[in-house]
Amino acid sequence: MQCSTFREAISARLDGEPLGMSSRELDEHLAACRGCTVWAAEAARVTRRARLAAAPVVPDLTAAVLGALPRELPGAAAAARARLVDSALRLALVVVGVAQAVLAWPVLTSGAGAMSAPVHMAHETGAWNLGVAAAFLAVAAGPRLAAGALPFLGSFAALLLPVTVADLGAGHVHAERAVAHLLLLAGVLLVSALAWRGRSRRPVRALGCRQVPA
Numbered sequence: 198m199q200c201s202t203f204r205e206a207i208s209a210r211l212d213g214e215p216l217g218m219s220s221r222e223l224d225e226h227l228a229a230c231r232g233c234t235v236w237a238a239e240a241a242r243v244t245r246r247a248r249l250a251a252a253p254v255v256p257d258l259t260a261a262v263l264g265a266l267p268r269e270l271p272g273a274a275a276a277a278r279a280r281l282v283d284s285a286l287r288l289a290l291v292v293v294g295v296a297q298a299v300l301a302w303p304v305l306t307s308g309a310g311a312m313s314a315p316v317h318m319a320h321e322t323g324a325w326n327l328g329v330a331a332a333f334l335a336v337a338a339g340p341r342l343a344a345g346a347l348p349f350l351g352s353f354a355a356l357l358l359p360v361t362v363a364d365l366g367a368g369h370v371h372a373e374r375a376v377a378h379l380l381l382l383a384g385v386l387l388v389s390a391l392a393w394r395g396r397s398r399r400p401v402r403a404l405g406c407r408q409v410p411a
């Protein structure tokens with residue numbers, strides 16, 4: 198083996214890296230080779246001098262860097278606004294849901310208040326309206342449910358509203374009862390708004406699924 202190979206091993210030993218040979222092999226060569234012993238001593242001296250040299254003086258940029266940072270993270274204000282709007286929508290949905298339940302409860306329990314409908318029809322109507330109220334309150338509590346609730350709530354509203362308008366025109370329904378259906382409309386609009394706002398916040402699937410949010 199040539200001296201250059203042993204000198205690479207000496208250099209590696211100074212840097213704490215693998216020698217590429219056994220330590221004993223290197224020591225035996227150093228014991229036998231005057232040139233490499235001198236080279237090793239010189240290399241150790243240079244290395245030690247480099248490691249002990251004073252670090253160059255660098256300016257303290259801490260204040261400048263901190264001063265250049267924006268006062269708040271980008272998007273923080275928009276996120277706060279979005280949270281405020283979501284909270285307002287959910288609160289409005291709680292109000293609509295409670296009002297809907299208050300209207301539906303007496304009809305469900307007594308069978309009264311559904312005009313001259315047979316008692317069972319009144320019970321059924323009360324149950325439907327209380328179910329709608331429960332759906333509103335559930336979406337207010339968990340807005341992620343909004344999109345899932347829309348097929349039922351949306352189709353119910355889409356069917357009930359035109360027939361109510363037609364019944365009003367034909368005198369089949371009191372205006373007072375028809376106005377109560379505006380609660381349903383308000384609730385469905387609020388649920389739609391929450392579903393629309395939540396569409397971009399669906400969680401990204403775990404790594405490996407290769408899906409990104411729409």
Ligand SMILES: [Zn+2]
Nearest residue numbers: 200230232233
């Ligand atoms: Zn040598």
